[in-house]
Amino acid sequence: MKSDIIISGVGGQGILSIAGITGLAALANNMYLKQSEVHGMSQRGGDVQSHFRLSDKPIASDLIPFGKADLIISIEPMEALRYLPWLSNSGWVVTNSVPVINIPNYPEVDRIIGEIKKVKNSIILDADTVAREAGSVKAGNVVILGAASPHIDIPFSDMEQAVETFFKKKGNDIVALNLKALRAGRKLSQNLK
Amino acid sequence: MNNKLLLGDEAIAQAALDAGLSGMFAYPGTPSTEIMEYIQASEQAAIRKVHRTWSANEKTAMEMALGMSYSGKRAMVAMKHVGLNVAADAFINSALTGVNGGLVVVSADDPSMHSSQNEQDSRFYAKFASVPCFEPSNQQEAYNMVFDAFEISEKYRLPVLYRITTRLAHSRAATQLRLPMEEKQLQLPQDPLQFVLLPVIARKKYRTLLETSETLRYENRLGKYNVFRDGKNREMGIIACGIAYNYLIENLKDRDDNFPILKITTYPVSTDTVKDITDRCHSVLVLEEGAPMIEESLRGVLDEGIRVYGRLDGTVPHDGELNPSIVAKSLGIGTPRGKHVSPLVKNRPPSFCKGCGHADMFNALNEAIGTYPDGRVFSDIGCYTLGALPPYNSIISCVDMGASVTMAVGAAEAGLFPSVCVIGDSTFTHSGMTGLLDAVIRNSPVTVIISDNSTTGMTGGQDSHATGRLREICKGIGVDAEHIREIVPLQKNHEDNVRIMQEEIRYNGVSVIIAARECIQTAAKRKKQSSNLA
Ligand SMILES: Cc1ncc(C[n+]2csc(CCOP(=O)(O)OP(=O)(O)O)c2C)c(N)n1
Numbered sequence: 001m002k003s004d005i006i007i008s009g010v011g012g013q014g015i016l017s018i019a020g021i022t023g024l025a026a027l028a029n030n031m032y033l034k035q036s037e038v039h040g041m042s043q044r045g046g047d048v049q050s051h052f053r054l055s056d057k058p059i060a061s062d063l064i065p066f067g068k069a070d071l072i073i074s075i076e077p078m079e080a081l082r083y084l085p086w087l088s089n090s091g092w093v094v095t096n097s098v099p100v101i102n103i104p105n106y107p108e109v110d111r112i113i114g115e116i117k118k119v120k121n122s123i124i125l126d127a128d129t130v131a132r133e134a135g136s137v138k139a140g141n142v143v144i145l146g147a148a149s150p151h152i153d154i155p156f157s158d159m160e161q162a163v164e165t166f167f168k169k170k171g172n173d174i175v176a177l178n179l180k181a182l183r184a185g186r187k188l189s190q191n192l193k
Numbered sequence: 194m195n196n197k198l199l200l201g202d203e204a205i206a207q208a209a210l211d212a213g214l215s216g217m218f219a220y221p222g223t224p225s226t227e228i229m230e231y232i233q234a235s236e237q238a239a240i241r242k243v244h245r246t247w248s249a250n251e252k253t254a255m256e257m258a259l260g261m262s263y264s265g266k267r268a269m270v271a272m273k274h275v276g277l278n279v280a281a282d283a284f285i286n287s288a289l290t291g292v293n294g295g296l297v298v299v300s301a302d303d304p305s306m307h308s309s310q311n312e313q314d315s316r317f318y319a320k321f322a323s324v325p326c327f328e329p330s331n332q333q334e335a336y337n338m339v340f341d342a343f344e345i346s347e348k349y350r351l352p353v354l355y356r357i358t359t360r361l362a363h364s365r366a367a368t369q370l371r372l373p374m375e376e377k378q379l380q381l382p383q384d385p386l387q388f389v390l391l392p393v394i395a396r397k398k399y400r401t402l403l404e405t406s407e408t409l410r411y412e413n414r415l416g417k418y419n420v421f422r423d424g425k426n427r428e429m430g431i432i433a434c435g436i437a438y439n440y441l442i443e444n445l446k447d448r449d450d451n452f453p454i455l456k457i458t459t460y461p462v463s464t465d466t467v468k469d470i471t472d473r474c475h476s477v478l479v480l481e482e483g484a485p486m487i488e489e490s491l492r493g494v495l496d497e498g499i500r501v502y503g504r505l506d507g508t509v510p511h512d513g514e515l516n517p518s519i520v521a522k523s524l525g526i527g528t529p530r531g532k533h534v535s536p537l538v539k540n541r542p543p544s545f546c547k548g549c550g551h552a553d554m555f556n557a558l559n560e561a562i563g564t565y566p567d568g569r570v571f572s573d574i575g576c577y578t579l580g581a582l583p584p585y586n587s588i589i590s591c592v593d594m595g596a597s598v599t600m601a602v603g604a605a606e607a608g609l610f611p612s613v614c615v616i617g618d619s620t621f622t623h624s625g626m627t628g629l630l631d632a633v634i635r636n637s638p639v640t641v642i643i644s645d646n647s648t649t650g651m652t653g654g655q656d657s658h659a660t661g662r663l664r665e666i667c668k669g670i671g672v673d674a675e676h677i678r679e680i681v682p683l684q685k686n687h688e689d690n691v692r693i694m695q696e697e698i699r700y701n702g703v704s705v706i707i708a709a710r711e712c713i714q715t716a717a718k719r720k721k722q723s724s725n726l727a
Contacts (some may be wrong), residue, residue, distance in 0.1 A: 003261030010541065019365075023198055027367060036364040037200070038307075044714075047541045051364075061443035062364040062436070065517040081538045087531040102544075107537040115535045 001153050002055040004064045006083045009075035010100040011048045014141035017166070018073060019050045021145060024162035025154045026054050035060045047079055054153070072146045075113050075127070075141050076100050078113045084119070093119050094110025094148040094189065095128040096140060101173050123147055123189045139181035156186065195370040202227035204368045205271075205299060205331045208339035210237050213374040214264035215294070216244035218254035220623065221652035222273030223308040224362035225301035229271055230655075241376060241562035247649075247656050250594070250623040251276035255283040255298065262352075263388060267343055271299040274315050275490070275593065283320070284352065287542045288322040288386045289398045291350040294377055295343035299355040301362050304483055305514035312512065312592070314483030319354040321461055323406040325415055326354040326460040328435035332366040334418070334458065339413045340371070349405055349412075358482050359514070361436050410463035418458045422468040424451035428504075430474035432457060432467070437480035440520040440568070448526075457487065467491070476500035478508065479525060482515050543579060548681040549568060550710030551577040553682035554644050554690075555585045558615070561694035568611040568698075569604065573597040573625070575617035576650040576712075588615060595624025601639045602632050605653030611698045613640045618659035619649040626670060633671040640697050641705045644682075646712035654715040667705045676704035683710065 004020075009015045019035050026033045031116050035098050036051040051064045072093045074080035080095035087093065093116060099109050116122050127143040132144070143165065149159050167175045199207060206228045209217065217238075219229040231240045235687065244261075248254035251272040258268035270280070277300045284298060300315035319326030327342050329335040335357065342353045386394055409415060416488045424430075430453040433441045438456045445452070455470050470477050471491075477499055479488040488503035502508040502523070509515070510522045521528045545552040554577075562568040572578060572588035572597060580587040590600055597614035605612035616625045621643050630641055643663055650657040657664070667677050678697060680690045690708075697704035 007680065022237060023365065026629050027196075027198060032367070032679075033198075034364060034366045035358060038363070042542060044546055045541060046543050059366075060439045060446060061517045062360050062366075062439065063516050065443065065528060067531045069531070078538055083534050084532040085530050088529070089531075093532070103539055105542055107539065111537055115537055119532070 002053070002057075003071060003152050004050040004069045005054070005071045005073060005152070006049055006064065006069050006086050007052055007073045008047070008049040008079040008083055009141070010079065010102070011044050011046050013100070014138075015048055015050055015075060015076040018145045019052050021159070021162045021166045022052060022054075022152065024156070024165055025158040028158050028161065029154055031056055032059050034059045034062050034086050048104070049079075049083060071148060071151050071176060073144055075125070075144055076111065077116060078107070081112065081115055087119070089120070092121040092123070092151045094123045094144060094151065096144055097124050098126060098128045098140075119149035123192055125185070125188055125192070127185065130188060131181050134175040134180040134184050139178050141180045142181040143185035147189035149182070149186050150189060196367050197370060198365050199332055199336070199368045200227055200363060200365050200640065201329070201332050201335045201357055202301070203231045205334040205355065205368060206231035206235070207368070208336040209269045209297070210235060210241075210243065211371055211373045212340050212343050213241055213267055214269055215376050216258065216261045216268045217271070217274045217658045218248050218258040218268065219271040220248050220251045220254055220276060220299070220519045221655045222276050223652055224303060224359045225271045225273045225276070225299060226652050226655070227362070228299060231630060237373070247655055247658075253699050254284055255280035256285070259283060259287050259290075259292070261321065262292040262294040263382065264294065266294040267590050268294065269297045269299065272301070273309065274300050274302040274313050275310060276300070277315055277318055277344070279594070284324045286353045286390060287556055288324045288402055289390055289678040291398070292321055292346055292352055293350070293380070293382045293387075295341065295346040296352045297342045297346060297355050298352055299357065302358045302483055304358055305360055310591070312483070314486060315354065315356045316483065316486050319356070322354070322414040322487075323354075323402050324351050324354055325357055325409050327411075327418070328356045328458050328460070330438045330456070330458055331361070332364070332368045334444070334662040335361060336368050336370070338418065338458075345412065348721045349409065351405065355568055356435070357438060370481070393545070398524065406461065410461050415459040416463065416466065419462060419466050420456045421466070424453045425474070426451040426453065427474055429476045429478055430455070430470035431478045432470060432487060434458070434481040437482050437515050437520065440515055440517045441480055443517045443526055444517050444521045444526055455520065462487070471499050474499070476502065479503035480509065480515065480520060480523065509567070535616045542582065545576070545579055545715050548571040550646055550682040551580065551644050551685055551709065552585075553687070553710075554615075554642065554708045555580045555587045557682065557687055557690035557694060558613070558642065559585065559587055560691045561698060562611060562613060565611050567609065568613065569609060571600045571604070571614040572617040573614070573620045574651070575620050576646070577609050577615055577617055577644050580615065587626045595628055598625050598628035598639070598641055599631060601641070602628065602635065602637045605637045605639050606635070607637050610638065611640065612638065613642065613698065615644055617650070618643055618645040618647065618663065619657040621663070622658040622666070626666060629667065629672070629705070630670050630705070636702050638693070638701050639703055641703070642694075643705060645707055646715075647709070648712045648715045650712045650714065654712065654718065663707050672703050672705050675701055676702065678704070678706045680706060681710055
């Protein structure tokens with residue numbers, strides 16, 4: 001069993017939290033994992049991505065080869081498109097539909113969404129709205145993770161546990177909010193299927 | 194057993210702590226920064242009172258570590274690859290003095306220049322200095338090898354170079370930890386002249402160093418990490434160094450090509466080690482992250498020996514970072530590729546944050562210098578280097594830390610007017626101060642703008658040595674107090690700021706303008722922390 005995942009978004013959107021939560025859940029399942037992060041220059045408002053690899057066997061490369069990713073989890077729609085060369089033919093794209101427009105030449109959002117829909121397996125959702133309903137727009141990243149969770153080989157209860165552990169330091173309210181976001185995301189993507 | 198999810202950088206830091214480290218010395222630089230940051234946040238380090246304050250630059254870091262080693266304790270230095278250029282004088286000479294307590298120098302290379310000015314390969318520095326070098330391929334090795342690095346350093350009384358690259362530095366994996374060792378006691382060297390590199394002494398020491406570096410080829414603590422795995426294929430063997438080995442295994446794991454494979458993760462490499470491959474195979478493919486160092490030494494100048502494939506013959510691209518797909522291609526293995534990137538996808542170039550003082554400083558400077566068609570603004574390395582891009586187009590250089598001041602002096606002496614420079618506060622205390630002294634001594638007509646955001650912004654907001662000290666430093670260096678001006682780069686002060694800049698540009702001597710406004714990122718972080726405390 002293996003899941004090779006590209007997590008993408010714009011600096012500051014919380015892709016490292018997605019990786020952190022999934023990492024905790026993977027460790028609880030005694031799986032091997034490698035997670036390559038982007039630090040430094042490209043952080044602020046730039047495009048950021050993380051290669052996240054899970055397996056029941058030891059993992060050699062920190063980077064996912066082209067055409068081998070099982071899943072792209074993106075918190076921003078244009079960023080989902082940026083990593084398509086890595087996606088396998090049978091891979092899934094799970095992405096937020098809400099754009100981060102911080103460049104003057106950002107394309108029309110409808111065309112971006114149209115392009116994502118051309119991928120064989122895609123789930124596109126307005127994570128910001130779902131997160132706002134759960135209590136804070138900041139939990140958009142966790143909504144997306146919830147929506148992607150049916151495609152990651154980790155029991156959902158372990159994902160929930162990982163969310164608890166990950167946010168514990170920030171207090172019970174934040175834990176509750178993020179659990180709500182995770183569950184809402186999951187439910188939505190199961191209904192979309 | 195204690196299992197922790199660690200970045201390569203963090204694995205090195207944790208290992209150093211577990212190996213009884215007494216002091217960590219560093220100047221920030223991607224991708225090395227997290228080594229010091231991990232130690233600064235570590236409870237273990239706090240309890241043991243491990244020294245862990247940022248240094249002014251990489252040279253002072255290296256020298257303080259050498260002093261700690263002199264006293265018999267274990268020290269580590271960490272920097273990005275170009276930092277080793279700054280520390281090189283101390284580093285190379287420390288190979289001659291030798292060490293007392295174990296001394297490990299971590300240099301983090303950045304092939305493909307994700308956040309750097311060049312992609313130099315630090316392994317050459319180990320060769321240059323004739324010291325051993327470790328190049329771990331994964332997080333567990335990054336952890337384990339630190340213990341051997343300290344042991345080797347103490348056994349041969351040599352500094353040890355620890356080379357990593359961006360992917361290992363910034364990639365996480367579960368790492369098994371060992372039980373922590375005790376810190377070393379203060380113990381001074383027996384030979385009072387050990388660290389005195391007078392020519393008569395240095396000559397002897399150099400001969401000893403050359404002998405030691407030969408012996409090192411057969412040291413098992415190094416050699417055990419260079420692992421040979423035989424295979425039936427006699428057409429081609431493969432040598433893979435450091436992280437390149439992972440990309441190789443990624444490609445070969447489900448195939449039966451049966452290549453004999455030599456994994457190299459320590460240097461110097463012995464002839465016997467390489468012969469495992471070259472005696473068996475008609476050709477050899479060399480995969481190394483960075484420059485073709487092993488490849489070049491296999492080929493030699495004549496290149497008449499065994500057929501070698503690698504970066505020099507184009508089997509692997511000559512520049513840039515490796516990845517599994519590049520390695521697949523070099524092996525002739527076809528790789529599927531997903532869909533092409535749609536032309537809709539646009540780049541998101543880095544830009545100043547909303548509310549950044551550098552931006553308002555450049556707006557004022559552009560106006561102040563706008564009336565002089567020949568005016569040029571030299572600059573330096575930091576967030577403010579973004580002033581080279583539109584809409585500012587303000588600066589014309591970014592070479593190495595501190596070069597803005599001295600290049601402006603040189604250009605002024607060539608007759609350029611106005612000759613202005615922009616330097617960040619941390620860069621100024623790293624390497625700008627000595628250049629300013631040159632300017633003062635020569636009374637150069639230059640205008641030095643220190644864009645002071647009270648932090649080392651580019652690398653994530655580490656403390657800056659300059660904070661609260663800039664005026665006094667400049668005065669102490671000898672800049673006329675009347676020509677040390679302080680401004681606050683805000684839109685509402687624009688007119689005043691332009692006027693002050695123009696006045697100082699017209700002044701026929703050294704002037705310094707300190708444009709001070711706290712970095713918006715660190716200000717936000719500070720507010721968050723203080724509200725958490727409240
Ligand atoms: C010799 C060397 N050491 C470290 C670095 C990494 N580095 C680049 S910019 C920078 C920080 C500069 O801080 P400052 O001058 O205060 O400017 P800011 O980014 O805060 O605007 C550092 C540490 C480098 N490029 N070269």
